[in-house]
Amino acid sequence: MDWQLISHYLLAILTLxxxxxxxxxxxxxxxxxxDEDLTIKDRVLLKQFAFFVLLPVVVLFHELGHALAAxxxxxxxxxxxxxxxxxxxxIDGRLSPLQHYVIALAGNLFQLSACFFALVxxxxxxxxxxxxxxxxFYLFNGLACLIGYPILSLTSWNDxxxxxxxxxxxxxxTVTGIIHLILIALFLSSYxxxxxxxxxxxxxxxxxxxxxxxxxxxxxxxxxxVNYLAVAxxxxxxxxxxxxxxxxxxxxxxxxxxxxxxxxxxxxxQSKGRFDSAILCFEEITSNDNDSDKTLQARAxxxxxxxxxxxxxxxxxxxxxxxxxxxxxxxxxxxxxADPHYYLGxxxxxxxxxxxxxxxxxxxxxxxxxxxxxxxPMLGSMVQQEVNTIRSMSRTKQ
Numbered sequence: 001m002d003w004q005l006i007s008h009y010l011l012a013i014l015t016l017x018x019x020x021x022x023x024x025x026x027x028x029x030x031x032x033x034x035d036e037d038l039t040i041k042d043r044v045l046l047k048q049f050a051f052f053v054l055l056p057v058v059v060l061f062h063e064l065g066h067a068l069a070a071x072x073x074x075x076x077x078x079x080x081x082x083x084x085x086x087x088x089x090x091i092d093g094r095l096s097p098l099q100h101y102v103i104a105l106a107g108n109l110f111q112l113s114a115c116f117f118a119l120v121x122x123x124x125x126x127x128x129x130x131x132x133x134x135x136x137f138y139l140f141n142g143l144a145c146l147i148g149y150p151i152l153s154l155t156s157w158n159d160x161x162x163x164x165x166x167x168x169x170x171x172x173x174t175v176t177g178i179i180h181l182i183l184i185a186l187f188l189s190s191y192x193x194x195x196x197x198x199x200x201x202x203x204x205x206x207x208x209x210x211x212x213x214x215x216x217x218x219x220x221x222x223x224x225x226v227n228y229l230a231v232a233x234x235x236x237x238x239x240x241x242x243x244x245x246x247x248x249x250x251x252x253x254x255x256x257x258x259x260x261x262x263x264x265x266x267x268x269x270q271s272k273g274r275f276d277s278a279i280l281c282f283e284e285i286t287s288n289d290n291d292s293d294k295t296l297q298a299r300a301x302x303x304x305x306x307x308x309x310x311x312x313x314x315x316x317x318x319x320x321x322x323x324x325x326x327x328x329x330x331x332x333x334x335x336x337x338a339d340p341h342y343y344l345g346x347x348x349x350x351x352x353x354x355x356x357x358x359x360x361x362x363x364x365x366x367x368x369x370x371x372x373x374x375x376x377p378m379l380g381s382m383v384q385q386e387v388n389t390i391r392s393m394s395r396t397k398q
Contacts, residue, residue, distance in 0.1 A: 012083035019052040019084070038128040038204050046129060050136035056084040058114045058141055063087035065110030069103040097167040104163035105176075111145045112183075119190075128204040135200060142187045146180070194242045201238045208238055225255035232264055241268050259285050259296060266303055275307040282307070286329075294334045299375065301330035302340055309347065320351040338364045338372035342379045345386060349393075358390045 026033065026049055033042050060082050066089040067077050075093035091103065115138050122134035153161035165173045190196050202209045212234045219227035228251045235244035245268065248261050266281030285300035305326035312318035324347055331340035341360045348357035364372060364383045374380050 009083045011085065015052060015084050018048075019056065022048045022052050034127060034129045036128060036206055038132060042129065043132060046133045047136050050133055051140050054133075054137045055140050055144070058111055058137075059085055059087050061114060062107040062111040063089050065107035066091075066103055069106035073099050073103070075099075075103075097169070098172075100163050101168035101172065104160045104167070108145060108149075108160060108164075111141065115142045115145065122203070128206060131200075131203045139191060146184050146187055150180070194240070198240060198243065201240065205238060208234070223254070225251045225258050228254060229258065229260055229264070236264060236267065241271075244268060259288060263296065263300055263303065266300070270303070270307055270310075275311050278307050279304050295337070295375070298330040298334035298337055298340060301326050301333060302343060305330070305343060305347075318350070320347055323347050324351070336373055337375060339375045339379060341372065342383060342386075345383075349386065349390060354390050354394055358387060361387050361390070 022045070025045055029042075029045065032039075033045065063080065063082055067080060070077060070089065070091045070093075073093070073095060075091045075095060077089060078092045079088070079090035081088040089107075095103070118134040118138040118141070122131045122138065125131050125134065150161045153159040164176060168176060212231070215227070215230050215234055219231050228247055232244045232247035232251060235241070235247060244264070248265060251258060251261055262281045262284040266278040269275075269278035269281060282300040282304045285296060286304070305323050308323045308326060309320075312320070312323070324344065327340050327344040327347060331337070331344065334340070341363045345357045345360035345364070348354070348360060361383050363370060364380070365387075366372070
């Protein structure tokens with residue numbers, strides 16, 4: 001009994017329902033999926049479709065490449081197996097080492113051609129969803145074909161790349177290896193390069209790109225720090241951190257005293273989990289009490305609090321004193337803002353100081369005759385939920 005074959009089919013049986021559910025979800029959400037607004041939910045669904053639907057299809061395409069090459073040389077196909085993420089073609093017949101090399105290579109060339117087809121389609125297509133789907137498929141397929149499968153094949157030394165590098169002879173094997181390494185380098189470059197990332201964002205977020213183009217055009221025309229800072233923020237919003245940093249250097253050359261640079265630079269460090277570096281950036285603003293505007297000061301203090309809170313997330317007995325201090329400082333610097341009081345309230349809940357927390361949240365709701373303004377209006381819609389949480393916890397304690 002071929003347990004390896006059985007295990008592959010069992011894997012296919014387990015993953016097939018996921019593929020069916022994914023196809024069903026794509027059909028049901030096609031109206032919103034293929035509009036111009038490509039949401040995070042849309043992207044997750046497209047990645048699932050690329051992995052659980054398109055990748056198994058290209059595995060079948062891969063095996064057909066082997067079969068067609070074998071038939072070209074007059075060999076018999078005694079067995080053809082395919083099960084979602086795995087396939088195998090058993091060939092009978094007397095073949096030369098070179099013919100074995102070509103047959104082994106043919107399947108991988110078929111699979112590689114699907115990568116290039118997806119990339120070309122992504123270049124010429126205008127639909128954000130189609131572009132994203134093609135690129136996700138290109139990445140999954142390229143990773144499997146150029147890196148993953150060769151490693152698995154060479155470690156077991158009984159599959160395609162063992163034949164490719166073992167049957168073609170030293171010269172052919174060397175040439176194939178060089179081409180293989182070049183393709184891996186090009187593939188990795190297309191994934192990690194900043195121009196490639198910008199191209200992907202431009203194709204999949206057309207609304208962002210239109211706004212970005214206007215902002216960049218205005219910055220070039222006026223050539224001032226404030227407009228280039230707006231360009232940097234646009235880069236930050238879509239995760240183009242390298243371009244954002246480059247733009248911030250331009251901002252500093254135009255106006256070395258513009259403290260907003262440090263806020264954005266801190267956010268970049270915070271998004272990468274470099275909390276200490278982020279806090280140092282924010283402290284560049286908080287240490288300039290006389291020069292910075294009060295709203296910017298408050299934002300920097302709150303950002304420090306967020307970093308400190310994130311550092312405490314995985315600790316068993318978190319001490320919230322320093323976090324509370326930063327939010328309190330933000331509320332003192334800009335007393336007209338509601339945001340610091342909201343964050344104070346939420347942190348006080350975590351610290352178990354429920355009555356103090358409720359007092360802070362009630363300030364957000366306009367108690368004591370004070371009408372506060374929001375930097376982030378979304379927080380205003382969450383205040384009552386936090387108040388309800390406090391009251392629920394109070395009843396539980398009683």
